Amino acid sequence: MKETITIKTLAKELNISISTVSKALNDSYEISIETKQKVWDLAKMLKYNRNPSASNLRSHKTKTIAVIIPEIANNFFSQAINGIEEVARQRGYHVLIYQTHENTDQEIAFTDSLLSGRVDGILISVSSDHDNRDHFTALVKEIPTVFFDRVYEDIDAARITTDDYESAYNATSYLVECGCKKIAYLFALNNLNAGKQRMSGYQDALKAHQLAYREELTVNYDKDADLNYQNIKDLMLNERPDAVISSIEDLALPCYYVCKELGIHIPDDLKIISFSNLNTAPLLNPSLTTITQPALEMGRQAAAILFKILDKKHFEPNEWLTLKSTLIKRDSTACH
Amino acid sequence: MKETITIKTLAKELNISISTVSKALNDSYEISIETKQKVWDLAKMLKYNRNPSASNLRSHKTKTIAVIIPEIANNFFSQAINGIEEVARQRGYHVLIYQTHENTDQEIAFTDSLLSGRVDGILISVSSDHDNRDHFTALVKEIPTVFFDRVYEDIDAARITTDDYESAYNATSYLVECGCKKIAYLFALNNLNAGKQRMSGYQDALKAHQLAYREELTVNYDKDADLNYQNIKDLMLNERPDAVISSIEDLALPCYYVCKELGIHIPDDLKIISFSNLNTAPLLNPSLTTITQPALEMGRQAAAILFKILDKKHFEPNEWLTLKSTLIKRDSTACH
DNA sequence: CTGTTAGCGCCTTCAT
């Protein structure tokens, strides 16, 4: 470690005052272009780097945003972060990552700690383990926050989602058109609006096609993976549906396994459609049709909204954007 | 926004000095337990949050680390970040994410900017587009840095990798044992040690089994996806190998497509093994066997090494850890 | 054990 170089160093070297250097570095209009140039040149030569802590302390701007998500190692979220990071980068912002692992207590700890002024804004996709939003009401008043994908509608903040209802509705209709009569539903995220919307879309589509919604055709997600497996197996044994819609990838997988175990052939005996954002679609088992959310785009847009708020420095009537999902049909699930 | 509450507020409220409050909050041994308790209680009641910028400025500790990776939306890296974040969290550290998108210029910009003291340490997996390490020689002297997975061996810093050579060697041997005589290699990351090691493992395994290494059986990765497709297609048409080892997922995919187009059946006509960290293995086409790196564990260990360096506050003889990959054999690729 | 003092590096009036 060598001696650190500060604006003081530059000032001394150029025989000008510290404040002049500071202003020059900030491209202030009160400084002559020649002086600025001299400062910039020397700064570059000496590889000067502004000390962010000192700068933040004075200016109350951190050039940093936080992203709070349930899980990084999830295709949807990692793609969303990709989009967020891309936009943040363009603006010269830094991106902090926090994973809740679907734990509300952890989420509360994060949001509380972010009240310290460590970041200028927050992007968050809420944890699914509780329907608890108390910690957000205070947060959104203190610091610009954008909710994405997993949102609470009754929090007064900007938010961006996908068309959960419509996509589930369309997927269900599609299965009906394929001739399916007994469409099961693997239900997750039931604490969240997204989960509820997907379920409603499924139910309404059934109704629209004169098919009855039956609770026995539904499996509720459980943290216990073994239990999920067993429940799905029971569903298959007791009801033998001819199609399944899964609200998350994590339920489509055990379903796939169950079929393997029971010798149920996909898609001839059973068609599966799952909400999924695997970026390796072509490698997927061709019998799985997916409802794919525009994760990258959502990340970009969410960040864009946040920066819009940050730019205005005051809170706008909060935006609510909805992006469209895509039903990606693999060959072998296509209607015949 | 209400008026911010600082240690000064607490001090005034309790009629003690600012420094006493500061020490109490830092759990200093020089403060009586009663005073500490009073301070803590009030702090909690008033929801006091230490201003990180001020603290950093004074103490030169940011409680923040940076992770620089090529791409977040890549299973290997997102799992690694997962592990890193987990360990950082335990230590109360914050994690900044930077994506290079395989662009060395971007990488240089990041490392330069991190010299400003924004972070206490850096975890990095280097970009593959150039074999350029100049920007690291200065960096590693200034700030604790751990290289993971994609490393430069000649940089004097801690690093952690997987057994690229061995895993490629074993995979190749496995194919030979399955009866394959003409094993092609899809070569990527050729600027990096990892890429070279994998290639060497492949070559040496061929030799060990009295099979000749032939350049015509190799396709070099190109940024142009269409070109990769065409090159692989040419390989298939001209050489008709009976097996392929792909050094990255991104080359296994086009290979898979080519086979589809040419009517080459996998795995009967052609066996494919790819380095891959898809977390959805069971959904994968069952004809793809993978060499899977312990990404999560690597993230954890990399972070652990960094914290070890941070704890000691001086640079140790640099560690070099190697973790083992796993050859995950799908049913249908198994030897018969 | 507690308080006083002096900055960390930078930005920002306010003068000149």
Next chain:
DNA sequence: ATGAAGGCGCTAACAG
């Protein structure tokens, strides 16, 4: 167009 001075909030000697 430039400079002097004060302070952001906190920590770290150093005294008591």
